Amino acid sequence: MTLRCDAEFYGKLNRPKMKITVTSVMVNDQAKALKFYTELLGFQKKRDIPLGDDSWLTVVSSEQPDGVELLLEPAKFEPSRVYQKALFDADIPCMIFSVDNIQKEYERLSGLGIKFSMQPTQMGIASLAVFDDTCGNKIQIAQTL
């Protein structure tokens, strides 16, 4: 069977509408990650559903409580840990959060002891900075100018 990928064909299909409701970040310790993402970054815990040794643990932006949930996903699958470490070692952020004022956020987070591998840097119409989430990831914050 040949997969059709032309827009005209798909436009005729009565497809259900899909929404992006959850995305995830791998973390090496859920409890530590929850503390970091809520107490330091300011997200709110949305769901905590026990699943065996771990939980379906999500946080949301306090600005958008009905927005996309971020799943703090235990990094237990070995290949995922290899991938996570490779990104971390190369200082490549695995997630981007938007902020209203990057300089203010940089100063606030630095004051809380969070380590930045990139200070606020303008790139065209955006200003970017990268920090260590202490859970195995580099996170980028960005302000659209």
Add this chain to the structure above:
Amino acid sequence: MTNFNQAIAKLTGQLYHNGNQAERAICTRKFIDHHFDMPIPLDKIAHAVHCSKFHLNREFKRHYGITPSQYLKDQRILEAKKLLSGNSSVSSACYTVGYDSLSTFSMLFRQWTGSSPSDYKKARMNK
């Protein structure tokens, strides 16, 4: 300097060596942010930043990925969603965000959010 920092610096040098163009796009965005509830005369903004409206249109799209008119529409619908989540009626939200036609507003709102303004308001009230 990390690999990522070097990559960002290299890209910035390649893509944004002319800082004036980025500044022009940023000024236009800020203008729209502050005046989205009024008619936005793109040719006047272009005149103020010393370029043609066609050039400004291209530059804005190159930097933000959408045209100024798309950005304006996005800002208006975002604001309308906020208003409809509060006490505003559909018609009040429509006129407050700068549309003078309810049917245009409803059509654009539906395209953007997937539901009509009144359905959106009902759903928010039932939450």
